Amino acid sequence: MKVQERAGGASHRGSGSAQGVGERLPSTGRERKPALAALAVLLILVGALGATVLVLRAGERIEVVRISQDVPAGKSVTDATMTSVMVADDPAVHYVKWEQRGALTKLQAKTTLVKGTIAIGEMFSEGKGLPDGKAYVGLSLKDGQYPAGLKAGDHVSAYRVGSDSAKPSGSSAGAGGDTNTLLVRDARVNDVIVGDGKSISSGSLPVTVMVAANEIAPLTQAAAAGQVALVLIPSSSG
Numbered sequence: 001m002k003v004q005e006r007a008g009g010a011s012h013r014g015s016g017s018a019q020g021v022g023e024r025l026p027s028t029g030r031e032r033k034p035a036l037a038a039l040a041v042l043l044i045l046v047g048a049l050g051a052t053v054l055v056l057r058a059g060e061r062i063e064v065v066r067i068s069q070d071v072p073a074g075k076s077v078t079d080a081t082m083t084s085v086m087v088a089d090d091p092a093v094h095y096v097k098w099e100q101r102g103a104l105t106k107l108q109a110k111t112t113l114v115k116g117t118i119a120i121g122e123m124f125s126e127g128k129g130l131p132d133g134k135a136y137v138g139l140s141l142k143d144g145q146y147p148a149g150l151k152a153g154d155h156v157s158a159y160r161v162g163s164d165s166a167k168p169s170g171s172s173a174g175a176g177g178d179t180n181t182l183l184v185r186d187a188r189v190n191d192v193i194v195g196d197g198k199s200i201s202s203g204s205l206p207v208t209v210m211v212a213a214n215e216i217a218p219l220t221q222a223a224a225a226g227q228v229a230l231v232l233i234p235s236s237s238g
Contacts, residue, residue: 061086063098065119072152072190073111073210074136077104077119087118094121112153112188133213136190139223139230140204147232152191156209156230158184160222183218186233187211 066085071077084098096104096119107124110131117123150156160181187209207230211219222228 060089062089062095064095065098065101065104067113067115067117067119070115070153071109071113073131073188074108074190075152076106076108077101077113079105082119085118095119096121096124134210135213135216136208137211137216137219137223139207139209139219139228140226141207141228141230142204142226145229146205146207147230150189150192150205150207150230150232152189154189155233156184156187156189157182157233158187158209158211158219158222159229159231160218160227161229162225162227183222183228184209184211184215187215187230 063084064087065077065082067077067081068083069081071081079101082101082104087095104119104124107126110123110125113119113123145161147156160183189207190210191206191208193206209219209230219228
């Protein structure tokens, strides 16, 4: 009996040992955790590297031309009307780079460029920069025929003023028999030539305005007779 009990005890211990060995087999799952941790670290490093590249690319800045003074349509940008500024590089935007400023002075603005505007290629042309159907007309105005502080970029109405003897057909007479005929409803001042803050040319003020082609004849006829007066109006949306 003792021999059998010992044999049974040994058999039981052997069975327990076998079960213990079997219980340690799933430890292979724990061995995969270092690999997963390494993969997570790798993903973090890749993400950080990508973010760094984006920051560096966003930090790529170039020196471009910025308009420092208003430039009327049809005029060229000069050294006095431009300055440099740093901007983020964007291939989709055709910036005029600072090293290209020499070529820029040979082009004309298609429309009036406002101070502070960043110059891009589409703003300029090799032509006169005049919209279709428009023309420039030069005027020589005396005191009282133009508003004080008149400058390039202003919008004005042009009137024919004079006596009844010069009154064209269809015009209306004002008080005292003076005519006051609207010649141009909305003309844009392209240039005003002044010196030392005072008008030149023997007290006259040379002014160039942009008008529609069909307004050239009546405006130039009135200008030749010295009968043009300009009135400042709000800038039109067009």
